[in-house]
Amino acid sequence: MTDTTRRRLFVGLAATAAALAATPWLFQRRREHDHAMNPTAPEPSAGPGLPNAQPFQTPLRLPGREGLFAEVALSAPLALSARAASFPIFAGKPTEVWHYAGHANGHAVANPLLRASTGDTVEVALGNRLAEATTIHWHGLSIDEANDGSGLHPVAAGGSARYRYRIDNRAGLYWYHAHPHERTGLQLQRGLAGLLRIEDPEERALGERLGLRWGERDLPLFIADKQVDADNGIVYRIGADDWIGNRVLVNWTPEPFLEVLPALYRLRLVNGCNARMLRIAFEHEGRTLPFKLIGTDGGLLAQAWTMDDVFLAPAQRIDVLVDFGALPAAARVLLRSLEYVAMENEDESGAFAPDPMADHPGAAPMGEALDLMQFRVAACSDSERRRAQAGSGVLPAVLSALPPPPDTAAWTVRPLRLRMDQEGTWFINDWNYHQVGHAPVFSVKRGSREVWEIRNNMTSMPHPIHVHGFQFRVVSRSISPPDVRSRKVTPQGLGPQDLGLNDTVVVWPGEIVRIAIDFSQPYRGTQRYMLHCHNLEHEDMGMMVSFAVED
Numbered sequence: 001m002t003d004t005t006r007r008r009l010f011v012g013l014a015a016t017a018a019a020l021a022a023t024p025w026l027f028q029r030r031r032e033h034d035h036a037m038n039p040t041a042p043e044p045s046a047g048p049g050l051p052n053a054q055p056f057q058t059p060l061r062l063p064g065r066e067g068l069f070a071e072v073a074l075s076a077p078l079a080l081s082a083r084a085a086s087f088p089i090f091a092g093k094p095t096e097v098w099h100y101a102g103h104a105n106g107h108a109v110a111n112p113l114l115r116a117s118t119g120d121t122v123e124v125a126l127g128n129r130l131a132e133a134t135t136i137h138w139h140g141l142s143i144d145e146a147n148d149g150s151g152l153h154p155v156a157a158g159g160s161a162r163y164r165y166r167i168d169n170r171a172g173l174y175w176y177h178a179h180p181h182e183r184t185g186l187q188l189q190r191g192l193a194g195l196l197r198i199e200d201p202e203e204r205a206l207g208e209r210l211g212l213r214w215g216e217r218d219l220p221l222f223i224a225d226k227q228v229d230a231d232n233g234i235v236y237r238i239g240a241d242d243w244i245g246n247r248v249l250v251n252w253t254p255e256p257f258l259e260v261l262p263a264l265y266r267l268r269l270v271n272g273c274n275a276r277m278l279r280i281a282f283e284h285e286g287r288t289l290p291f292k293l294i295g296t297d298g299g300l301l302a303q304a305w306t307m308d309d310v311f312l313a314p315a316q317r318i319d320v321l322v323d324f325g326a327l328p329a330a331a332r333v334l335l336r337s338l339e340y341v342a343m344e345n346e347d348e349s350g351a352f353a354p355d356p357m358a359d360h361p362g363a364a365p366m367g368e369a370l371d372l373m374q375f376r377v378a379a380c381s382d383s384e385r386r387r388a389q390a391g392s393g394v395l396p397a398v399l400s401a402l403p404p405p406p407d408t409a410a411w412t413v414r415p416l417r418l419r420m421d422q423e424g425t426w427f428i429n430d431w432n433y434h435q436v437g438h439a440p441v442f443s444v445k446r447g448s449r450e451v452w453e454i455r456n457n458m459t460s461m462p463h464p465i466h467v468h469g470f471q472f473r474v475v476s477r478s479i480s481p482p483d484v485r486s487r488k489v490t491p492q493g494l495g496p497q498d499l500g501l502n503d504t505v506v507v508w509p510g511e512i513v514r515i516a517i518d519f520s521q522p523y524r525g526t527q528r529y530m531l532h533c534h535n536l537e538h539e540d541m542g543m544m545v546s547f548a549v550e551d
């Protein structure tokens, strides 16, 4: 039975009242069900591919000069080719990874971490050496249609393209990835993604003040779960939904560890998973270690927020400060995704026959706790400890000049509704990309400002909604589920993460989220962009539309 038929069976049965009242119970039951369906499932073992019973044996890969995750300044044009090659990732056999390969400073690089500054004009050529179309989409950037790299401009197998654009975004950690029509989920699961770090004077000033060196105590953590088989192959099935995996890669290292000083660290986390939402926390001996949230998708917040945990949906980024300074030598801190209520209400009628986890042997179900990596506090002499701690300055009360969310009382409101129909097809209003195609479903006047009111059906699941070409502000959340409500810090229902610039926002079942977008841009003519769910399986199943910006 296909997922669509599975959904068709259950959606009809789903009772809103039950979903409203009994989500935690339903979630519990789903896990029991998974277990009952598979009573002889082997315990996780350290065998190739299968979940790692002895995690935290591999040192975390840091941005280096060559290979996967090498750091490359975009100060000169860069040529990348999309191709497949094997890399030693897990113990045993190498793993085929689809990646963007290039050369920089005499070294071969793969999925490089790119670096540029606001105002730079950058140039990246793409040669496609895969057997299918691909693209490079510059996620989070203010960019014109021709350079956006969406599925509107596929680069055919054997073909090439050139992206050349000026960086108008403020400092932040952005990313790039393949975006071919209907195959984004496959290509990202196989590996076609990398990070783009943008700097600007404001960010440099904060960096100097904090005294945390990039690459040493200021580190990117690019997190992606993969479904891996016994031969260390990355598995994907086109047409399946919510592709979650049994292994966790951080910077392309499986379940890594990092030795840290007993001092302050700045970590920039990216959720590069196809579908898995993470509830990020740092844990020491079973207790959460609070951290400070200082930035979101589009860069620094105006002020830091102390938090115990934060939701990080696919495509979202957070910038956090974690202080290991009070911990004893040899302390172990886990970076984990804590358990949460997954609210997959659309298929929680309970009666489904096939095991939804059948494609994902060994994977933690959505919402179940998951260890991502480990920090090991190094043994230091008292003087070393003092030196490490003295190096980092005090966090200023004002981190950046980000203004508060705008007063949108007079702005046009565009309603958008997320839902699934009786056939199990996802929709944004009445639009599904497979039915509507490339034609824009609405257009927005360049230079205008709009509020998009995104409402998610109760019989739905959390959708990380992403807009191409524009960073936006979240202005309100209403009818939020308890896990979200409990995080609110403003009368408008917003949590700390909502207070930054964002390009991806989670809309939970039943919720109404309003975002404010300023459609000013320096380009001319019609520019088409995507609006879609960044659960890549939803995107590929058509939970996406294109919209136009025009004069």
Ligand code: C2O
Pocket (backbone or CB within 6 Å): 137, 139, 177, 179, 315, 466, 468, 530, 532, 534
């Ligand atoms: Cu991260 Cu439409 O993309």
Ligand code: CU
Pocket (backbone or CB within 6 Å): 137, 138, 139, 140, 466, 467, 468, 469
């Ligand atoms: Cu994007």
Ligand code: CU
Pocket (backbone or CB within 6 Å): 462, 463, 464, 533, 534, 535, 538, 539, 543
């Ligand atoms: Cu979705």
